[in-house]
């Protein structure tokens with residue numbers, strides 16, 4: 394157990410697999426479920442997470458960068474589709490094509506360039522095209538997409554495998570932009586397919602799956618829900634919790650007079666209180682923004698954080714525990730089934746995604762398999 398001295402991060406691959414199957418079950422017939430494993434599978438370890446998803450039948454993976462795609466290709470071999478969501482680096486087109494990675498191209502110039510390079514090398518490498526349906530981030534503008542549709546030669550030369558777009562407000566089902574993006578994407582898909590019938594369509598992220606079957610198209614691209622983040626904020630989380638993070642207590646102390654705790658002496662604590670100082674601070678992803686608001690979990694209850702979160706340690710008020718509970722407590726959990734990534738995100742004024750991608754690399758990581 395000495396490895397877990399700096400904290401124990403448990404990642405439940407079985408739960409990720411069940412979340413994947415749960416999302417598959419929710420899809421309209423004829424659509425299949427991919428998985429987004431960018432940013433090291435949202436901080437949980439792509440090398441462990443992707444094979445677990447593959448074992449559950451996932452064959453369409455989405456990463457953010459070419460480097461992520463290359464390492465995923467090494468991990469999973471040739472029998473999976475790997476789409477790079479942020480396109481291809483200038484000058485790296487050949488590497489990308491030879492690694493069998495499908496770049497998401499979002500300007501006409503990128504597409505022309507890709508087609509020219511593939512033609513020169515006699516590679517029929519597939520690509521994906523992204524259209525902007527209303528988020529105004531990455532994607533061809535409507536004008537550019539019109540130009541693409543009006544260029545049958547380019548369409549014939551380009552091996553477009555996938556048309557995708559991304560929803561801006563999928564986690565707010567009532568938001569009018571969802572409907573607008575749906576209509577815009579559907580129309581773009583119909584028009585492209587009229588010329589390239591083989592192209593598959595993909596719109597939905599995790600929350601998009603919960604907007605209804607018309608959002609599912611051919612391939613869904615969930616990320617966060619696989620990792621336990623609630624895809625339907627405000628309603629009960631249908632996904633299984635995936636991470637548990639336990640911090641070892643390195644000092645317990647009894648406060649004899651009224652005192653202030655931690656940097657800046659920001660929070661007062663009454664005489665007679667009991668404090669526990671645990672290893673793990675903002676350098677480990679215990680976001681400092683939750684200082685004075687966040688909590689940990691021990692003895693079956695929430696224990697408030699006190700004072701500011703430090704770089705390497707966090708202090709908790711454990712006065713609510715009985716003397717016996719206090720004595721036996723040797724660690725405090727800061728993420729678990731009860732204290733979810735979404736709850737912690739709320740304390741820190743952020744989203745569950747950021748809680749996951751911030752998880753530090755000083756913890757001992759334990760993977761639970763089926």
Ligand SMILES: *Cc1c(COP(=O)(O)O)cnc(C)c1O
Pocket residue numbers: 429431478559597598599600614615616617618
């Ligand atoms: C990150 C990302 C996803 C996954 O989104 P979640 O909300 O985590 O399900 C899907 N599509 C694109 C283009 C993304 O960048």
